[in-house]
Amino acid sequence: MKNVLIFIFALVISFLPGIFGVFFTPHGANDVWFNALNKSILTPDGWVFSVAWTILYALLGIALFLIIKNTKARKSKTVAYWAFVVQMALNALWSYLFFGLNFVGVALLTLCALIGVTIWMMVEFKSISKGAYYLVWPYLIWLCFALYLNGTILFLN
Numbered sequence: 001m002k003n004v005l006i007f008i009f010a011l012v013i014s015f016l017p018g019i020f021g022v023f024f025t026p027h028g029a030n031d032v033w034f035n036a037l038n039k040s041i042l043t044p045d046g047w048v049f050s051v052a053w054t055i056l057y058a059l060l061g062i063a064l065f066l067i068i069k070n071t072k073a074r075k076s077k078t079v080a081y082w083a084f085v086v087q088m089a090l091n092a093l094w095s096y097l098f099f100g101l102n103f104v105g106v107a108l109l110t111l112c113a114l115i116g117v118t119i120w121m122m123v124e125f126k127s128i129s130k131g132a133y134y135l136v137w138p139y140l141i142w143l144c145f146a147l148y149l150n151g152t153i154l155f156l157n
Helices: 003-022 032-036 046-069 076-099 103-128 132-156
Strands: none
Touching: 003 046, 032 046, 032 103, 046 132, 076 103, 103 132
C-alpha cells in the first residue's frame, strides 16, 4: 500500500504544472490572441498537446517514483529532487508567460532554461536510476519541439 501511495504522490506532483497551465492555455476559438498568431505549419492540433502532455507528465511521475523508490543510490537524491522541482516550476512558468501574459520572447528564454534544467535533472536521475533517466527523454524531445514552435511564433509575429 505504501508503494501505491508513493506512486500516486509522484504522479500528482508531476501533473501540477499541467494543472496550473490549464488556467492559461487556449481552448478552441475562445483564445483570440493565440488564434491570431502566425504559427509553424508543424503546429499540431490542440488535442495533440493534451494527449502529449498527459503522457509526458505521467512519464515524469513514473521517473520520480523510480527515484524515490531507489534504495541503492550511491549518492544523495537531494540534488535530483531539486532539479525535478526547478524544472516543474519552469514548466508552469512557461505556460503563464506564454499564454497568460503573452510574453513570447520571455517564454522562449524560459523554455531554454527549462531544457537546460531538464538535462541537469536527467544527469542526476541517471546516477540514481537509469530507468528514470530514459523516461525523461520523451519530455526533453518534446521540449525541443516546443522550443521550435515558440521560436517560430516569435519570429513570425
